[in-house]
Amino acid sequence: MKVCHVTPHLPPDQAANALLPAELGTWAAGRGDDVTFLSYEPAQGRLASPTLPGRVSRLPRRARASGLARALRVDAWRHATTIGARLDAVARHVDLVHLHSNGLIIEAAAAWARRRSVPVVLTLYGTEIWHYRRRWPIDLFTRAYRGAAEVVFYSRRLLDRARRLGLDRPALSVIYPAVSGSFRPRDDATRRAWRADLGISEPLVVLNVKRLHELAGQQVLIDAFARASRGRDDVRLVICGTGPLRQELERQARDAGIAARVTFTGLIANDDVARYAAVADVFVLPSLLEALPTVAVEALASGTPVISTDHPGGLELHEMFGDDVLVVPRGSVDDLARSIGEALRQPQRVRDATLELVGRHFGPAAVQTAYSAVYERARGEGRPRQ
Numbered sequence: 001m002k003v004c005h006v007t008p009h010l011p012p013d014q015a016a017n018a019l020l021p022a023e024l025g026t027w028a029a030g031r032g033d034d035v036t037f038l039s040y041e042p043a044q045g046r047l048a049s050p051t052l053p054g055r056v057s058r059l060p061r062r063a064r065a066s067g068l069a070r071a072l073r074v075d076a077w078r079h080a081t082t083i084g085a086r087l088d089a090v091a092r093h094v095d096l097v098h099l100h101s102n103g104l105i106i107e108a109a110a111a112w113a114r115r116r117s118v119p120v121v122l123t124l125y126g127t128e129i130w131h132y133r134r135r136w137p138i139d140l141f142t143r144a145y146r147g148a149a150e151v152v153f154y155s156r157r158l159l160d161r162a163r164r165l166g167l168d169r170p171a172l173s174v175i176y177p178a179v180s181g182s183f184r185p186r187d188d189a190t191r192r193a194w195r196a197d198l199g200i201s202e203p204l205v206v207l208n209v210k211r212l213h214e215l216a217g218q219q220v221l222i223d224a225f226a227r228a229s230r231g232r233d234d235v236r237l238v239i240c241g242t243g244p245l246r247q248e249l250e251r252q253a254r255d256a257g258i259a260a261r262v263t264f265t266g267l268i269a270n271d272d273v274a275r276y277a278a279v280a281d282v283f284v285l286p287s288l289l290e291a292l293p294t295v296a297v298e299a300l301a302s303g304t305p306v307i308s309t310d311h312p313g314g315l316e317l318h319e320m321f322g323d324d325v326l327v328v329p330r331g332s333v334d335d336l337a338r339s340i341g342e343a344l345r346q347p348q349r350v351r352d353a354t355l356e357l358v359g360r361h362f363g364p365a366a367v368q369t370a371y372s373a374v375y376e377r378a379r380g381e382g383r384p385r386q
Contacts, residue, residue, distance in 0.1 A: 001375070002034040004091035006109040007100035010039040010052065014241075014267070015211075016125050016154065016177060016294055017101040022052055023178055024098065027368050029053030036090045038083070040105065057090045059083065062104070080108040087112045094118060096379060099148070102128040102141050110144030119378045122148040123175075126291030126313075129153075129162050142167075149378035152371075155292035157312040173374065177294045178367035179358060182274040185303035185349065195279045202261070204235040204344055207280035207304070209273055209295040210287065212243030217286030217309065217330070222249060224286075224336035226256040228344065235261070235344055238276055242267040277302040282343040287311055288330055300324060301358045303349040307339045320357060324350040 005025055009018035018039075025035040035054035040061050062079050083105055091097065097113040098121045099106045106122075113120045122145060134142055145151060150171045153159040159174050186194070195205070206225060210216040218239060225237045239249070239262065246264060253259040265276075273295075277283065283299035283306045290313030296306045300321060308314030309330040317325040326343075328335040360366060 001028070001096065001379075002036075002094040003028055003096045003098060003375075004036045004038065004087070004094045005098045005100065006038045006087075006105060008040055008103050008105055009043065009101075010037060010056065010058075012042050012267075014270070017123075019270075019294070020123065020177060021098070021100050023364070023367075024371060025053050027364070036094070038086060038090060038105070038109070055090055057086055059086065059105070076104055079104055080111075083108040084112050096121065096375060098123070099144065101125050102144075107140035107144055110147060111140070114147055119149040120144075120147065121150045121152065121374055121378050123152045123154070124158065124162075125154045126158060126289070129158050129165070129167075130289060130291070132162075132165055132167070145169075150374045152374060153291075155313060155316055157316050158291045161312075171377065173370075175367060175370045175374070176292060176361050177297070178364045179294065179298050179301045179362040180270065180274070181364065182271055183277055183298040183301040185355065186278045191279045194275050198275060198279065200236055200238070200263075200279065202234050202236040204347065205276075205280045206235060206237045206340060206344075207240070207276055207283045207299065208238070208285065209240040209276070209283075209298075210285065211241050212239070212245040212249060214245065215288045216241075216243075216245075217288055218245065218249055219252060220331060220333055220336060221284055221286045222252050222256060222258070222262070223333045224284075224340055225262070226258050227333065227337035228340035229258065229261065232344075233261075236263060237261060238263045238265065238280070240265045240268055240273055240276060273298070274302065277304055280304045281347040282307060282340065284336070284340065285309065285314065286330075286336060287314075290314060292316060296325070297358060297362050300350055300354055301362070303355070305343065305348060305350055307336065307343065309336075320361070321350075321354045324354045 005021040007017050007021045009015045011018055011022050029035050037056045039058055041058050097118050099109055100123050153174050156174050208221055229235050253262045277299045283304050285293055285296050285308045290311045292313045299306055306325045308325055308327055310327050314327050318327045326339055328339050
């Protein structure tokens, strides 16, 4: 089978819609399928990217238009033409197009596939549905959604919201993200050795992995950590990720008097994220909005309990994993500080039942099997819906 993945992101970007296409492509190539990718140039830095199977074609990121050109969408039309020409070059004979997320690259690719009667699978990760509104007179995203042979959601609550928005249709399913086998529990000796290798002298670690952005809630986390760790010198906060708020967050840590106990790693490789997840005593995700936070599941897979705010993804994980995912109100420094303090007073690892559930729903084999079935159904359609 010949498959083309079209996505706004690919590694080295670490967004969910970068990692899943890379994983699916690697698995498909391992089965002997022919895989191509169309994406944009990296947005989050230029760490060495893992080698992706098949041909990778990258477009320059589109500059934001202004004035008359923006009003007339001239730049959008030109960019859509470029996307179509690039697909002609890399995907002319594909059997299936797999679209990830939304944006002009997805809308243009959906139109390209429709003109050629190529079946489409569309995977939605969150923002496309949380912020969905129908655009008039032409809504290209809704047309892509309705025309896909199969639509896959990253979480059950995301699918439920789509239905509430009037986006119900046949061939909807939920497939959770895959968690790499590098995220797994480690014994105490390994965790101590890794803490030393990572330059962490404190015996306790609070971890956050997320882009440094207002929606990620790290401002609340820093204030909560300052309160929870007051009078202690045995705990370190590690924040992994890059983004526009880094300088502001560093200044906030200095103003709170905790800069010496906070590490900002910047953008790091996934294997390093796995080491931090294993050595952490609690993973904290104070985001304002999440569909299904893969980073939290990676922490659970590493044996580390999670404190999440009550965004939809956190609530869904709590329903699945019970007390190993504690939920607190979004934006509440007091509640988050109290929960972090309790986790530090009695550090625990996750239950065996949690590890079993992670393997069942988020294991690579389970995700591969689920997407293989989606691909078979999509190709059996023969033609996307109009």
